[in-house]
Amino acid sequence: MKRLANCFALLLVGALVLCGCKGGSQQETGNTFKIGVITSLTGQAAAFGQAHKNGYTVAVNDLNAKGGVMGKKIELVYYDDQSRPDQAVQGVNKLVDQDHVPIILGAYSSENTRAIVPAVDQKQVPLLMPTATADNVIQTGSPWAFRICAGSGAYATTTIDFLKAMNAPKTMAVIYENTNFGQANGQAMEKAAKENGFDVVDTEAYQASSPDYKALLQRVKARNPAVIYFASYLLDASTLMRQSAQVNLNPQFYTSAGTGFAAAEFPTKDKGAGPYAEYTFSVSQWLPSAQWKGSKEFDAAFFKLTGAHPAYHAMEAYVTLLTAVAAINQANSAQPAAIRDALKNINLPDTPFGPIHFDLHGQNPHPVLITQVLDGQYKVVYPPAAAEAKPVIPTPPWNKRQGL
Amino acid sequence: MDVYAALQAVINGLLTGALYALVGMGLALIFGVMRIVNFAHGAFMMLGMYATYVLFTRSNISPYLLFIVAGVVLFGIGYAIYFALLRPIHGQSDFMQILLTLGIGLIATDGVLLIFGADYHQINIPLLGENFHLGSHISVNAPWVVSFGIAVVLAVALYLFVMRTMIGRAARAIAQNRYAAPLMGINVFRVQAISFAIGIAAAGMAGGLLLPVFYIYPQVGDQFTLKAFVMVVLGGMESIVGAALAGLVLGVVESLTSLYWGNEWALAVDFVIFLLVLSLKPSGIFGSQKA
Numbered sequence: 061m062k063r064l065a066n067c068f069a070l071l072l073v074g075a076l077v078l079c080g081c082k083g084g085s086q087q088e089t090g091n092t093f094k095i096g097v098i099t100s101l102t103g104q105a106a107a108f109g110q111a112h113k114n115g116y117t118v119a120v121n122d123l124n125a126k127g128g129v130m131g132k133k134i135e136l137v138y139y140d141d142q143s144r145p146d147q148a149v150q151g152v153n154k155l156v157d158q159d160h161v162p163i164i165l166g167a168y169s170s171e172n173t174r175a176i177v178p179a180v181d182q183k184q185v186p187l188l189m190p191t192a193t194a195d196n197v198i199q200t201g202s203p204w205a206f207r208i209c210a211g212s213g214a215y216a217t218t219t220i221d222f223l224k225a226m227n228a229p230k231t232m233a234v235i236y237e238n239t240n241f242g243q244a245n246g247q248a249m250e251k252a253a254k255e256n257g258f259d260v261v262d263t264e265a266y267q268a269s270s271p272d273y274k275a276l277l278q279r280v281k282a283r284n285p286a287v288i289y290f291a292s293y294l295l296d297a298s299t300l301m302r303q304s305a306q307v308n309l310n311p312q313f314y315t316s317a318g319t320g321f322a323a324a325e326f327p328t329k330d331k332g333a334g335p336y337a338e339y340t341f342s343v344s345q346w347l348p349s350a351q352w353k354g355s356k357e358f359d360a361a362f363f364k365l366t367g368a369h370p371a372y373h374a375m376e377a378y379v380t381l382l383t384a385v386a387a388i389n390q391a392n393s394a395q396p397a398a399i400r401d402a403l404k405n406i407n408l409p410d411t412p413f414g415p416i417h418f419d420l421h422g423q424n425p426h427p428v429l430i431t432q433v434l435d436g437q438y439k440v441v442y443p444p445a446a447a448e449a450k451p452v453i454p455t456p457p458w459n460k461r462q463g464l
Numbered sequence: 465m466d467v468y469a470a471l472q473a474v475i476n477g478l479l480t481g482a483l484y485a486l487v488g489m490g491l492a493l494i495f496g497v498m499r500i501v502n503f504a505h506g507a508f509m510m511l512g513m514y515a516t517y518v519l520f521t522r523s524n525i526s527p528y529l530l531f532i533v534a535g536v537v538l539f540g541i542g543y544a545i546y547f548a549l550l551r552p553i554h555g556q557s558d559f560m561q562i563l564l565t566l567g568i569g570l571i572a573t574d575g576v577l578l579i580f581g582a583d584y585h586q587i588n589i590p591l592l593g594e595n596f597h598l599g600s601h602i603s604v605n606a607p608w609v610v611s612f613g614i615a616v617v618l619a620v621a622l623y624l625f626v627m628r629t630m631i632g633r634a635a636r637a638i639a640q641n642r643y644a645a646p647l648m649g650i651n652v653f654r655v656q657a658i659s660f661a662i663g664i665a666a667a668g669m670a671g672g673l674l675l676p677v678f679y680i681y682p683q684v685g686d687q688f689t690l691k692a693f694v695m696v697v698l699g700g701m702e703s704i705v706g707a708a709l710a711g712l713v714l715g716v717v718e719s720l721t722s723l724y725w726g727n728e729w730a731l732a733v734d735f736v737i738f739l740l741v742l743s744l745k746p747s748g749i750f751g752s753q754k755a
Binding site for chain 2: 101102103104106107109110238264265266267269270271272273274275276278279282295298299302303305306307308329330331334464
């Protein structure tokens with residue numbers, strides 16, 4: 061028995077020594093520069109994880125063609141969080157302890173991103189967030205967290221500004237999926253709406269995998285709001301719009317916190333709501349038609365890679381890697397702390413996603429647009445300076461629509 | 465909230481509930497005849513959805529015919545799985561069976577993930593845009609009604625199969641006393657194999673019927689496994705009629721919960737019912753109510 065115990069002890073020591081040898085040195089000695097990525101390649105949010113991956117792939121190709129980073133080729137080490145927060149946290153441990161990445165990009169959803177902030181804080185590795193819109197991901201006080209995209213607060217206030225500019229009647233229903241993304245955006249909208257004199261007549265939370273939202277939509281219909289604000293992922297967004305037609309729910313404005321309502325797939329017939337997506341408004345962070353330099357080039361490269369046009373999620377992934385590499389170059393170091401300090405001071409005035417720099421909380425102040433689905437395309441309708449089309453209001457009732 | 469809203473919610477609940485019922489009946493049949501809690505039930509439903517989806521995209525035949533093919537495919541898979549995997553552990557502890565069916569479910573889910581990817585798919589049939597109006601207040605979506613009608617026919621057929629056919633009687637005999645049944649000349653393995661295959665085919669066909677109004681991804685079945693457990697417990701463990709009624713009840717309860725309390729409570733209410741029934745029925749999930 062004792063011998064057995066000794067054997068185990070020996071094995072343990074051996075394992076520790078092996079680990080110790082591996083630690084730290086890999087990044088300097090390897091032929092590639094490893095950057096960690098956590099996203100949802102499988103599970104509920106896989107459509108967005110795939111958009112991330114395609115965006116990152118375009119960025120890696122671009123950057124490596126220009127010589128990579130610190131004289132090495134960039135290698136992205138992916139960790140698939142399966143759309144689950146516990147897996148995302150494991151991803152931080154794996155990427156830092158085994159792959160020794162000095163910076164992590166991710167995750168996709170607000171739920172998973174919020175879950176990994178304490179983990180990167182503990183591991184002392186900078187985290188660059190491409191797409192998590194819940195504002196609580198950046199309000200933890202962690203000095204390691206930086207966010208590229210605009211958040212739930214900006215989504216809500218921009219939507220309210222738009223509604224006021226359109227003279228919308230001030231009754232609203234807020235409908236959100238019941239995880240961090242939906243909750244944060246739902247609450248941000250309730251707050252912004254009340255502050256601006258809107259009467260929030262109904263607030264509905266729902267489980268995003270349900271096949272049947274008709275009862276929920278009936279509840280909303282009974283309260284008769286002029287405006288509906290959705291915070292939804294893609295599968296639920298499609299189902300909600302189809303079933304809105306089934307229960308004949310006719311608000312004057314279908315507005316939304318982007319995401320599902322802004323996904324490239326949403327207006328398509330095969331993968332989204334098809335004709336039921338028509339006339340819905342959404343906040344947006346970027347479109348292929350954006351004025352920023354490099355937008356069209358990204359759109360073309362993305363189209364070449366995937367055969368489809370990108371939505372803003374892919375662009376956010378692209379520009380997140382761009383920013384990470386700029387920070388590493390600026391730090392000229394593979395040390396997490398040096399990269400973190402470089403991120404704090406980074407100033408990229410001219411990216412395809414607009415100017416990028418981080419405020420004291422690690423937030424990039426990014427402007428928000430409002431789009432409307434018109435003839436199956438997202439068209440910017442607000443703010444007026446960026447508008448490509450005039451918004452169609454009020455939304456035509458379902459029984460007056462063609463081609464459903 | 466007027467009376468029409470409640471009526472509409474009840475109708476919607478019944479439409480969903482009929483599909484639940486089909487899933488639950490399959491699980492109850494398997495549990496009754498084999499004393500196996502099939503943790504892969506939702507995964508088989510998912511396979512039924514994918515089978516229907518693949519056939520639909522290749523042939524463009526209506527999914528309302530193709531679900532039958534999916535049922536046949538699932539029957540074959542169930543029959544094969546019974547003899548290859550379940551029969552060898554016949555009579556072993558419940559743990560073995562739980563782990564085995566869990567494993568089968570994982571392999572099915574991950575296999576589909578490997579072949580089709582994590583991406584979700586949906587189909588578009590013209591029927592999707594059709595709504596029937598009953599008066600000016602109630603409207604129902606056509607594909608749900610068609611699925612409901614077919615599910616009811618299938619449920620009745622399943623009931624008649626269990627009550628009237630020779631194999632059905634044998635299955636019930638095994639459910640009543642699986643030690644006495646072979647003494648009466650019943651080929652237990654064969655009857656169990658057929659029952660297992662039929663139970664799985666029922667789940668698969670329910671999947672096929674759900675496809676037009678839902679979307680598919682590899683993990684889509686998981687939530688239905690849990691719901692099927694609730695139904696079987698609610699319906700009195702091995703009674704397929706009980707499971708069918710429980711499916712309808714569950715559909716209506718979910719719908720009314722959504723209407724009056726909000727959608728976020730629907731699942732919670734499901735499982736509160738589950739826990740209440742479990743704790744008020746001391747026989748529990750592995751016990752026999754008929755001692």
